[in-house]
Amino acid sequence: MPSPLAHSSLLLAVAPPLRARLRALTRGRRWLFQAAVVFALLAPDLDIALGLVLGAGPFKLHGGPTHSLLLAGLFGVVWAVLVRGLVFPPRSNPPGDHLGDAALPWGWLWVIGTGAYASHVLMDWLTPGRGVGLWWPINADRVGSPIYLFVGVEHSNWKDVGHHALTLVTELGFAALMAALGWALARCVRPSDTAGPVRSGVTT
Numbered sequence: 001m002p003s004p005l006a007h008s009s010l011l012l013a014v015a016p017p018l019r020a021r022l023r024a025l026t027r028g029r030r031w032l033f034q035a036a037v038v039f040a041l042l043a044p045d046l047d048i049a050l051g052l053v054l055g056a057g058p059f060k061l062h063g064g065p066t067h068s069l070l071l072a073g074l075f076g077v078v079w080a081v082l083v084r085g086l087v088f089p090p091r092s093n094p095p096g097d098h099l100g101d102a103a104l105p106w107g108w109l110w111v112i113g114t115g116a117y118a119s120h121v122l123m124d125w126l127t128p129g130r131g132v133g134l135w136w137p138i139n140a141d142r143v144g145s146p147i148y149l150f151v152g153v154e155h156s157n158w159k160d161v162g163h164h165a166l167t168l169v170t171e172l173g174f175a176a177l178m179a180a181l182g183w184a185l186a187r188c189v190r191p192s193d194t195a196g197p198v199r200s201g202v203t204t
């Protein structure tokens with residue numbers, strides 16, 4: 001599996017094109033939104049904590065049912081509800097109006113939450129290892145990709161400094177690629193795409 005560095009670096013591709021849409025939020029809420037995206041990018045690995053809680057060990061369950069593409073869509077629904085409630089405040093004028101409706105509607109929140117979770121699953125699938133539970137619960141078998149794009153972390157061989165160095169260098173390169181993608185996407189956002197959240201009465 002790639003390290004959290006590679007997974008969380010996808011924020012560098014997502015944040016710049018969304019910056020204009022989120023500018024109506026306070027700085028604290030913008031940080032909260034980015035923290036929520038990073039959580040979604042890392043969420044499948046909560047199976048490590050689950051393994052510890054259940055007494056099975058940290059890596060017994062790792063890469064199993066939580067690494068399912070089918071679970072990603074369900075996760076996206078829960079993530080969208082929580083982010084809308086915690087990050088986007090309701091506006092008092094006009095009554096019933098909601099900042100999230102202008103900045104990021106429900107559909108976009110679901111796409112971001114689902115996409116972030118699914119990206120983690122696919123990145124693990126593209127890494128040497130035991131494979132992932134890609135199609136759980138329809139098929140509980142672990143599935144591995146025929147090609148690999150990541151070196152991955154060697155939990156069972158922590159003394160292999162050369163492998164860790166290779167992982168670090170390749171994942172820093174991947175992060176740089178994500179930053180370049182974010183830069184390019186931000187320049188593709190049309191002015192009309194960002195006009196929604198900038199309206200009178202919005203907290204800045």
Ligand SMILES: [Zn+2]
Pocket residue numbers: 001044045063067120124
């Ligand atoms: Zn994982």
